[in-house]
Amino acid sequence: MPKVFISYSHDSKEHCQRVLELADRLNENDVDCEIDQYINGSPPEGWPLWMERMLEESTYVIVICTETYLNRVKRKEKPGTGRGVKWESLLAYQDIYDNDSLNSKFVPVIFKATDAAFIPKPLKAFMHYDLSCSGNYEMMCRYLTRQPLVVKPNPKSKLHLPPSNVQTTSTPIYSDRLPDVIGEFFGCEAELKLLNDAWAGDGTRIIQFIAPGGTGKTKLLRHWLDNNKDIDALIAWSFYSQGSSEDKQVSASPFFSHAFEKLGSTRSLSSFTTEEDKGEYLADLLRQQRCVLVLDGLEPLQHGGKGMHNELKDRAIRRLLTSLAGHNDGLCIITTRVAVHELNNRTHVKVHDLQNLAITDGVKLLQSLGVQGNGKELEKAVKEYGCHALALHLLGSALHTYLDDDVRKRDILTELIGDYDDLERHAFKVMQAYSIWLDGTPELKLLLSLGLFDHPIETEVLQVLWQAQIPGLTSNIDEKAWKVAIRDLREKHRLLSIHENRPDLLDCHPLIREYFGKQLRENQSDVWRQAHTRLFEYYKALPEKELPDTLEEMQPLFHAVVHGCAAGLHQQVMEEIYILRIRRGSMNYSTKKLGAYSDELAVLANFFTNPWCRLVSGSLEIYHFEILNWASYRLNALGRVHEALESMQLALEVAEKKENRNEAGVSAHCLSNLHLTLGNLKKAIADSQLSLFYLNRGVDLYPEINLFQQITALGGYANTLHQAGDTLLALECFRRAEQFQKKREIWSQFLYSRPGFNYCDLLLARSETLDVIKRGEYALKISLDAQKNNDKPYIGIPGMGLLDIALDRLTLGRAYLQQGNFSEASHWLNQAINNLRNEGSQDDIPLGLLARAVLYRDTRNPNRDFTRAHQDLQEVYDIAEPSGMRLHLTDYHLEMARLLLAEREDPASTSSGSGALTIQDHVAEAAKLIEKTGYKRRLPELQELQRQISDFAASGAGSIR
Template sequence: MAKVTKVFISYSHDSDLHRDFVRGISDRLRTDGLECLLDQYINGFPPEGWQCWMENQIEAADFVLLVCTETYLRRYRKQETEGGRGVTFEGVVISQTLYDHYYRNSKFIPMIPTHGSLEHVPLTLKSYSTYCLPGDYDKLYRVLTGQAEYIAPPLGELRSMQAANGHAPILIHTDRLPTVKGGFFGRIAELQLLNDAWSGNTTRIIQFIAPGGTGKTKLLRHWLNHTANIPVLFEWSFYAQGSSEDKQTSATPFFSHAFAKLGSTRERFASEEDKGDHLAELLRGKRYVLVLDGLEPLQHGGAAVRGELKDKAIRQLLRQLARHPCGLCIITTRIALHELSDRDAPTVIRHDLQNLTAADGIQLLQSLGVKGSAAELGKAVREYGGHALALSLLGNVLRLRHQGDVRKRDTLKALVKATGNRDSRHAFKVMQAYAEWFAGEPELALLHLLGLFDHPIGQDVLQMLWDAQIPHLTAGIDEDEWLEAIASLREEHHLLSQHDSGGDLDCHPLIREYFGGQLQTQQPQVWQQAHERLYEYYKALPEKEFPDTLEEMQPLFSAVAHGCAAGLHQQALDEVYWPR
């Protein structure tokens, strides 16, 4: 159940008419689903006394509305020695709270009656929006319920505009990194490394190596968001095509996109290496940043060839970029690139990204609403190895289920089946708590659906699975519940991420791995039936029986993968693979 927003109203008893006006606002807010608190609802007096009651209500409320009138302002300023003292006391509490938070305010909202005046708003709150009631009721209600009147559309890509003298500026930006929510803490050395590489002309390639969930993508997103004057910027995540190291992922979509943005119309290449050379030549002489995020699907994971690139075009591209004096290529991967092992710093730098320090981990937990002593918070960070994803998941669970009490982390059960490396096991432990929490809810079904894939899924695929009404997975869940589950996992629990290139649903690869594994082991028949549906869906998707390009073949590759996952090996061979 969603948390109910609490609202407290601070006002002066100017007259019976004014009291009725305030109570009318409160009644309306309660009717509209907000837990509005008012002294008029108390029968007699509160057991703890009015002063303690007022202080407790202000502290517990998510929002405090100040009904500002001439009388209210005088009492707030302690300029009255007769009449009610409630506003005087509440003014002290409000002023002290603002002072303690360096006047960073998202809680206290001034409002005035229809014939009121802005001059009656306390000085410390004049810099914030004031609402005139009842006329501004809907605007106020949007603020209290987090429903913006206008939603900003997704950011598009920058347009290249013709200069007055006929010369077009070289400004190309493309963003295909997933959106990563949450605060950013620490990583001072890594940010300095990136700044030095970009401002200098000796470092051509940086590769950040770390296990999943360490915060590689978050680091790049933060640096890019705070770095100006990048004329040519390409950000590409290969996770969007699949995160499995054993997946036959193609770099063709990346090259096609890059060629189009750089104005190349060339379609035929003598070899894959020729394709890499062509992109390197297009970038030559330009001041660029090229981000290749999550490169491991293009690498061999076996012990004998660990880290070698499968894709010849990418391999050749990196060889050429290592010679470029103007650009910077940034790579994130779980496995160091073998092809760059013979390149020395500072031309090519390998940086092993570590887990968060204790101090940075504590900041991360606190930013998520986790409360406790420094010792307890530090102990929690150490218990979870400073793993960024695990701490983020833990912080959300503690905030939403245990009022942010860090001591309640002990209520999380030990991992039933310990799989993966040590860091991923920390994250899996919190995901296990989520699975128990969401048992029987649409949120768990949605996470299981994401676990059927190793890449983001489009709304059309999700709709197909929902229409299929698969027992114990999508059956019995109506459309509104699906939409609410998506919003809940994205906005409240921060388990879903989103790619700026579209509305595809995505989550961290470790989250897909855990919930997919749970569905496969605990409900194998459901797992099989879902993959059968996906096999039939992707098999029928191509418009041409014999597609001409690798991009047009992608649905058929997916059909084979899902068919094999469903146990339909012979059928996938006979119907999809062999005829082509």
């Protein structure tokens, strides 16, 4: 991480504020930046030595060039003025002089183009960055972090020019994480033709193969990839390596890290402002060459529960696939048990239901495994096993190994014991036979050991279990016997998968892991617990650092959580691993620093017996309320608002059962916000009232925190009333909240944090612009002070952070926009949106985008940009529609209608709009949503648009866009 120091002059209060914002933004973007404003009082060594140390220790020194700065450098101001700049410039000049007039440290930066004239002479010859120009901040960050926009290729070997009659090949991008599948391939002619035609260029961008587990989806892809020599770039990934069930909580982070590495990108996952940015970035990388992308076993990343439509859980994967569906010269191939909802009705996306094997192909499969018998017996066996590819593969291997290859001896296999899915029970029937035949052997112990995992493992992990000498699993088996068992399961029984160039990797079909894992858990529960306990100890000790810094370094801790919880050590795992090393107490490190909402949610799932509505009982009950809250917040951040609602509702029930009114009040307030996001205004108001009921009767153990909760709840109630159109009562509640705050905080002038933002929203609706600017500046100062002094909990409100700063800047941007000060509005709105993206709160990002769309749409704005307005509104739709954020959708339709009207009335407009909806369509959609949600605040805006449409229709002009 580069260390940066900013040298600047204190020209004005506003100038100092901009420097502070620049420093804050650099720190948020993983650049360690220091300025004098971060010092509380004065440094221990005094200012001169501190400045000298900063210049010596910093990788770079940013010099903010202004007329005042240059005058102080040249000693043109009176003695005693600007001594800091004079001292720093003297040190800088000496540094350049000592370096033989070379400059590798000092970076000139200006806030406006005219300030280029004030760059000191020794720095004029070097690159400067004008931060008033779009894109220059990114270019500066590229320089500071040494991430060039264009990279010169590394020199390789001498240019080889072969004869013209010899065909040459380029070095391919090749990453294949699909397992090799044992046995010959039969059938699927239609599927192979579909793949060949798509790769030949028939316009298909994505193919989805839909089928239950074990029907041969992976084997089909393995065969096509192995026999297609025209693929120069391949990224093949299997999500089955992280589990096969739809209710499994899987993180896509390992896939993105791997794909970035293979495609030559050095960007870290934490460098993206949103999950959507990450998905779009990978799509752009894939489009740089004609590439085949295989995503095998996508169902763990889909919502398959009650009331869901198989939508994607992961926002980055969602953006990746929708982007590739829109533009992709290569081919993306998905295998899953259910079609992806977001890809429905896409022109260049094909969905193909992969059927079980044809009877003739099933017979060929059995014969290829050495099974003998007449045609009728073989056909009968294929039918009995449902033409299921995996079941027939297992049956053929069993008959060949144990039953003399005679198909008639299949009757020896007893009926399956237990409750299993009809489609998979045939495969499980053969696995049951194997567990009998292999009883007491190292081979069965190995299969049971693989059932401890939901992913492939390295042999060194198996070594950990073997060294533990677990009775009934790994005891009394020597190392040679283990190696023979591995060989026999691969070659003789053909039950283990093979990964190319990974002989150390042990893997099998997910259904095999599932079956033998269940057998171990249900029939040898003590062994199950002992094995998982040993794995927990192994994985928790694996990271080199007690507190890992990156997602990659943290992966062993995620495995530790899985195995510790499987061993029943939920409280120990919660305290030693999750709270202490992943979450890091109140720091929320994995989400705030790494943006790992999906990964942390996958971790939290281990504390549930049924995510997100039933928790593990026992000693973990003391954390039930916290776990439910944590899960809800992360679900909401990922745009999974309905699931967040379910978890928070349960948190309220837990608090009520404990008779903890403070916790109940907090949960009810959060429920109100979630209902508000979804557009359930009546429920939002009811939960707000419930929150006030509990908090007003709670125990005042921590006055400052309880104060915050009560003010927030009252402000939340006022906000729901405002959205429902009850402006007068909302105004009264906001004023009461502010008066209550002033009673408890004598220094307080106005509401701040979220209540202050919502109050300003109402005041803007009443056109009280000047009051809002005053309030916004006041709130921003408190938010910045709270962030700068986050170790001092009583500056501002406990827990204040980047979101508060973002909302305060959004308030100022909207106020200046209402005032018609478009340059200031642009300044504050852009900062607010950047902050909202960095914070990652999906339900708040549309607020910033909607406001900036108004800025771009406003015909009074000399820099209006209808194209950018469309882009911002499209992003609002992309966030709000899948998550069911109906208030944001209403605002989207209303603003789209206004934008289309502005385009029609502006003679300079060259935009033709986006989408097929007319103004009437958008207004009609908004009207439906207002009626369904009770979002009556927007009724005047709706009525105004309806009037304009009516006037236009009366003029005889017809439909307008």
